[in-house]
Every structure is written in C-alpha cells, then in structure tokens.
Amino acid sequence: MKLYHIGFGTEDLGDNPPKLAFLSGEPERSRYIAQNYLRDFRLLSDYRGLNSYLGYLSNGQPILAATSGMGAPSLSIVVNELIQVGITEIIRIGTCGSIQPHVPIGSLVISQAALCRQGAANDIAPLEYPAAADPFLTVALARSAQALKVDYHLGITASVDTFYEGQERYESSVNPHLQRWLQGITQEYRNLNILNYEMEAGTLFKMAGVYGFSAGCICAVVAQRTEKESIVLDSKKAAVESAIAVAMKAAQSELEQFR
Numbered sequence: 001m002k003l004y005h006i007g008f009g010t011e012d013l014g015d016n017p018p019k020l021a022f023l024s025g026e027p028e029r030s031r032y033i034a035q036n037y038l039r040d041f042r043l044l045s046d047y048r049g050l051n052s053y054l055g056y057l058s059n060g061q062p063i064l065a066a067t068s069g070m071g072a073p074s075l076s077i078v079v080n081e082l083i084q085v086g087i088t089e090i091i092r093i094g095t096c097g098s099i100q101p102h103v104p105i106g107s108l109v110i111s112q113a114a115l116c117r118q119g120a121a122n123d124i125a126p127l128e129y130p131a132a133a134d135p136f137l138t139v140a141l142a143r144s145a146q147a148l149k150v151d152y153h154l155g156i157t158a159s160v161d162t163f164y165e166g167q168e169r170y171e172s173s174v175n176p177h178l179q180r181w182l183q184g185i186t187q188e189y190r191n192l193n194i195l196n197y198e199m200e201a202g203t204l205f206k207m208a209g210v211y212g213f214s215a216g217c218i219c220a221v222v223a224q225r226t227e228k229e230s231i232v233l234d235s236k237k238a239a240v241e242s243a244i245a246v247a248m249k250a251a252q253s254e255l256e257q258f259r
C-alpha cells in the first residue's frame with residue numbers, strides 16, 4: 001500500500017529495503033544527495049514536492065534520501081509514514097542560523113538535544129517530554145566530522161515553528177513588531193548555551209522517543225545571528241556539502257560499530 005503523503009509503500013523498496021533515511025527540508029537537497037552520493041538511485045515519488053529517492057552506498061547499504069518540507073507539521077507527516085514503511089534511523093541534514101559568536105557561517109551544528117518550541121510536537125508527546133537525539137547517531141556524526149576535519153559544534157538546538165517571528169527577525173520580516181515575549185528571546189537562548197535555530201529537529205527527536213526509532217541532526221550554518229538576520233547564500237553550497245559528507249561517512253562507516 002502506498003502511503004498517502006510520501007507516495008510509496010514497502011512494495012516499492014525491493015528485497016533489500018532501507019532502514020536509514022537522510023531527511024532534508026529542501027527537495028533540491030534530497031535530489032542532490034541521490035544524484036551525487038547514491039548508486040543506482042531512483043525516484044520513488046515527488047507528490048507535493050516531498051521527493052524521496054532510493055539508492056545505495058558503495059558497500060551496498062540501501063539508503064532513502066527523503067524530504068520533510070519546512071517545519072514540524074510537514075515533518076511529522078513524512079516521518080510518521082517513513083516509520084510505517086520500515087525506516088528505523090533518520091539523519092536530518094538541514095540548514096540553520098547560529099546564535100553564538102563561536103559558531104560561524106559555514107560550520108556545522110550537530111544537535112545533541114533540542115529546546116522544542118513546536119506546536120506539532122505537543123500532539124505527539126507532552127511539552128515536558130525530552131527532545132533528545134540518539135546518542136549513537138550523534139557520536140557517529142561527531143566522529144565523522146572530526147575525521148573529515150570540518151568545523152563542527154555539538155550542542156543544543158532551538159527548534160521553533162517560524163523562521164521570522166519565532167527566530168526574532170525584525171528588519172527582514174513583514175512585521176517588525178514582535179510580541180513582547182519574543183523580544184530578546186535570542187539573547188535568552190544564547191545565555192542558555194543554545195547554539196542555533198532551525199525548524200524540525202525537536203519534533204523529530206520527540207517522535208523518535210515515542211515511536212522507538214533513532215534520530216540525529218546535522219545542520220549547515222547559513223546565517224550568523226550575532227551579526228545579521230539574513231542568510232549568506234554564497235556560503236550555503238559548501239556548508240551543505242560538508243553536512244552531507246559528514247552524514248554519509250557516519251552512515252558508511254562510523255555507525256557500523258554501534259549496530
């Protein structure tokens with residue numbers, strides 16, 4: 001049976017079905033991963049722009065490169081259906097905005113846990129439920145980043161529902177008048193030692209806890225919020241490439257010892 005939103009079912013995954021999915025917010029990233037990192041890849045579906053590709057690593061391990069769309073509601077639907085077709089490990093490969101001066105544009109953030117300020121997550125577990133990454137996936141990502149000698153930062157991520165209001169953007173937003181409780185929230189998070197803003201990891205981690213799968217998250221830093229609000233597009237391609245390379249190495253070698 002094909003799942004309604006992801007557009008494929010177990011019958012489409014062959015005799016050696018994938019257990020691990022790379023999950024990106026952006027469909028172009030999933031396509032790029034399939035085209036540049038996976039052998040014998042094929043498109044499973046691109047219904048609603050949520051494309052998924054099945055392909056293989058050089059050691060024959062099957063991998064899904066799938067798209068969550070932006071934000072937790074879309075991610076929750078895709079993840080729910082991926083688990084139904086047999087996925088047991090998910091690595092989110094995303095982009096984020098740094099809120100710490102020592103986390104520069106072009107570097108990577110590996111999330112060990114998330115402050116989850118996301119409405120969708122409340123439909124899955126109570127507010128107080130921990131949003132924690134899988135320790136083995138997280139260590140595998142950190143070791144891969146070390147081995148590839150990329151600048152990475154391991155720490156806590158703030159996952160929020162909005163890019164503009166919830167991440168305290170004033171000048172670049174249509175509405176410069178934020179609600180009072182959001183004014184100064186980025187500084188508050190900085191003081192709490194939170195590294196970055198993004199929009200999916202917290203809900204992904206809570207779903208992993210509740211539904212019993214493993215989840216990790218690695219994000220390329222494309223905005224430096226201690227300097228300005230905007231995305232630095234010139235740096236995005238290289239930063240995302242290094243996030244993909246780290247996730248790929250984790251899948252190919254580092255994770256083996258934990259399985």
Ligand SMILES: O=P(O)(O)O[C@H]1O[C@H](CO)[C@@H](O)[C@H]1O
Pocket residue numbers: 024025026069070071093094095096163198199200
């Ligand atoms: O690059 P992706 O994976 O989409 O991640 C980040 O980018 C989007 C906002 O621009 C949000 O989805 C956020 O989490």
Ligand SMILES: O=c1cc[nH]c(=O)[nH]1
Pocket residue numbers: 095096097098163167197198199222223231
């Ligand atoms: O600043 C940023 C950059 C990417 N994604 C986000 O959610 N925020």
